Amino acid sequence: MSIQKGEPGYIKAQKTKFLVWAIAEFGIVIALVVLGYMQTGSRLNLFTVVAVVGCLPAAKMLVELIALWPHQSIEPKIYQEIEKKAPLLTKAYDLVITGNEKVMPVDAFVISGHTVCGFAKSPRTDEAKLSAYLKEMLKNNHVEKVTVKVFHDYTAFLARAEGMNNIMTVDKPAGREREEKIRRLFLSVSM
Numbered sequence: 001m002s003i004q005k006g007e008p009g010y011i012k013a014q015k016t017k018f019l020v021w022a023i024a025e026f027g028i029v030i031a032l033v034v035l036g037y038m039q040t041g042s043r044l045n046l047f048t049v050v051a052v053v054g055c056l057p058a059a060k061m062l063v064e065l066i067a068l069w070p071h072q073s074i075e076p077k078i079y080q081e082i083e084k085k086a087p088l089l090t091k092a093y094d095l096v097i098t099g100n101e102k103v104m105p106v107d108a109f110v111i112s113g114h115t116v117c118g119f120a121k122s123p124r125t126d127e128a129k130l131s132a133y134l135k136e137m138l139k140n141n142h143v144e145k146v147t148v149k150v151f152h153d154y155t156a157f158l159a160r161a162e163g164m165n166n167i168m169t170v171d172k173p174a175g176r177e178r179e180e181k182i183r184r185l186f187l188s189v190s191m
Contacts, residue, residue: 018068
């Protein structure tokens with residue numbers, strides 16, 4: 001079973017997938033060049049043309065691997081703690097948000113009603129810029145009056161998530177369509 005975007009371990013699974021595919025596709029390209037040269041004694045043959053065209057998807061996989069390489073999946077211990085402290089909230093893990101100015105990794109988001117909290121341990125993530133970007137993106141997609149806060153401090157994030165979960169135990173909203181829409185929008189702007 002493959003890991004879907006927004007689930008813990010997604011970044012690690014994608015890096016593994018891209019690495020395997022890049023190696024396999026470049027291996028096929030090399031095999032075609034060698035086969036064409038062995039059969040014709042020249043590099044000017046149809047196999048070489050097919051190998052050159054085959055470089056395009058191989059290079060695409062390599063570029064995607066390079067883009068994801070510096071980012072890490074959420075640690076299992078942190079994931080389990082978030083699941084334990086906030087079981088009623090809508091969650092998204094292992095996101096690499098591609099904003100207008102820069103790429104910002106986020107380990108976890110918890111969503112409850114009109115409140116979104118994120119945890120980003122990476123120093124590359126600018127909390128204020130990411131919050132402003134996500135609020136603007138939500139507003140452009142007709143999801144208004146949402147508070148977005150991103151934390152570098154895990155303890156503060158976990159306390160906020162636990163508080164949001166406690167509110168959910170009391171309020172128990174009728175539908176979770178809004179939260180799922182916010183989650184889908186976050187997944188759409190993530191690598």
